[in-house]
Amino acid sequence: MVVGDVTTAVDVLVLGAGPAGYVAAIRAAQLGKHVTLIEPELAGGTCLNRGCIPLKALLSATERYQQTDQEELAAMGICVQSVSFDWAKMQAWKQSVVERLADGVRRLIAGNKIDLVKGTGWFLNAEEVRVEGEYGSHRFKFDHCIIATGASPRPLDGSMTPEQALQSTDLPEHVSIFGDDYIALELATVFARLGAQTTLLLPGEQLLPGVDPVALRLVQVGLRKLRVQTRTNIAVNDLTEQPLIASCGVVPNTVGLHLDACGVEINDDGSVRVDTMMRSSVENIYAVGDCCSASSGDRLASVAIKQGKVAAEVLAGQRVQFAPLVIPRVVHTTPELAIAGYSANEANQAGYAVKVGRFPLAANGRALTLNTDNGVVLLVANAEDEALLGATLVGPRAGDLIAQVALAIEMGATLTDFSEILFAHPGLSETLQESADSALQQAIHMLAK
Incomplete structure (x- = not known):
């Protein structure tokens, strides 16, 4: 790229290469658009480089270490003399996971013929952005722009983020x-x-x-x-x-974008105001991910990824919108916690009469063979038509199992639908069926109260 204040015309300009931004860029490129992606740091954003992936890697490593508890292993007939860990090597392994995924993102960007420009961009007007970066100053004139600048941890004096x-x-x-x-x-x-x-x-x-x-x-x-x-x-x-x-939440990264220059409206928290099609108050400018109002309260990579796809498809002329019925949330504690849709209390507050199914992991064969019985599956359904409204799962691999519930709710499944499915035995998925049976008053592996 030539150093100096030259102008390049592009179909789609994306500001930020985190989960929302790079996904939006790839989807727009798939739909035939000439895309330029602006990122001041590393492709993959906070989630991949400093947040979700590093944290989940350390959670996996420490879980393996925790599973070497001598008393628990002895009960299974396994004798371990000593087990130790090396924090520096654990951090190095974590970083290797990050770098492998980051390299994959860079390859996807290049493979989709997206121009990746390292630099910081801000609006000059509703059709132009100036970028300052490693190649000096550059102007981009765009047909559509997608703001995907993410958010930063809310600071607290005297503490680490x-x-x-x-x-x-x-x-x-x-x-x-x-x-x-x-x-x-x-x-x-x-x-x-x-x-x-x-x-x-x-x-x-x-x-x-x-x-x-x-x-x-x-x-x-x-x-x-x-x-x-x-x-x-x-x-x-x-x-x-x-x-x-x-951990005090985040602040949308919109300061410095000069949104007033292009007329984009923001909320009191600094997030860009968008509709369900991810459009801002300016017709050809979109916002996705943690920097937009549609993510407030649900600042998750899964949400950002979906919003990125929606924005790209809308600007390409497709009639789509961001309107998930449920957003799965997972907490990788011991045991894991996963939630999708309403809890019983939330369903009641929303005006539903509910049926609730409950099944303890202590009655599940696969859970016991995993030496894990601290858990439960709670299903919530509408009492009128038995349609699933939500679930709360506690136990091993709850974060994976919750996808079955999310799919069921999106497809309009009922308690009977869950009850009629054949699940592999022995398996953790059987707890979903047993919980549905419990709500239907026909539980097999649990005595009715």
Whole structure:
């Protein structure tokens, strides 16, 4: 690219190469558009490079380490003399996973003939963006622009962000984590599994507000087994613990985009206001992922990816919109927690009369062969027509099983539909069928109350 203030015309300009941005760019390219992707840092964004993937990698590594508990293995006839871990090597392995996936993203971008430009962009007007980067200053004139600049952790003085904690070169002997969301719980799980004295400092009365109390108790039992201490109603001004990690939500990355120059409206929190087709207040400018209003409360990579696809398809003339019936949420604690749709209480508040099915993992053959019985499956259905409304799963691989529930709800499945499916035996999926049977008052492997 030539250094200097030259102008290049493109069909679609995408600002940000995180999950929302690179997916939007690829989908637009698939639909025949000439796409340029602007990214000031690394392709893959926060999720891949500093957030979701690094955290899940450490959760997997520490889970393997936790599973070498000598007492549990001895009960299965396995004798282990000693097991240790190397934090530096664990971090190196985590980084190798990140780099492999990041390389895959770069290959996908190149393979779809997308121009990737390293730099920071901002609007000059509703048709042009200036980019300052490694090749100097450049202007892009676009037919359509997709804002996918993501969000940054909300800072708290005297604390580390979750991203900084994941990059720590030294494992702390003790650590305090302020927050009640899934990130706080997963960070606590990582450090506690490796023996760090871990304290969760909650801003309110409970962790994971809104989660079904039955499921929440099982998660709390798992945290206590890891010796995680929990303190409630902690005010920000009272935080004195060190080292301290704070998970206080995120701030949309819209400052510096000069959105006033193009007339794009934003909300009080800084997010770009969009409709269900991901269009902003300016017809040819879209916003997707953590920087837009449609993601407020659901700032998840899965949401960003879907929104990226929707924006690309809409600008290409397709009639689509972002309107999922349910958004699965997963917390990789011990045991795992996964939610899709309504809990019983939420369904009641929404005006439904409900049927609730409940099945404990202690009655599931596969769970017992995995030496894991701390879990439950809760299904919620509309009492009028038995249509599934939601589910809360606690137990091994709950994050994978919840996809079956999400698909069922999107397809309009009923309790009877779940009951009639043949699941492999023995398998964890059978707990979904047994929970449906419970709601229908025909449970086989559980005595009716």
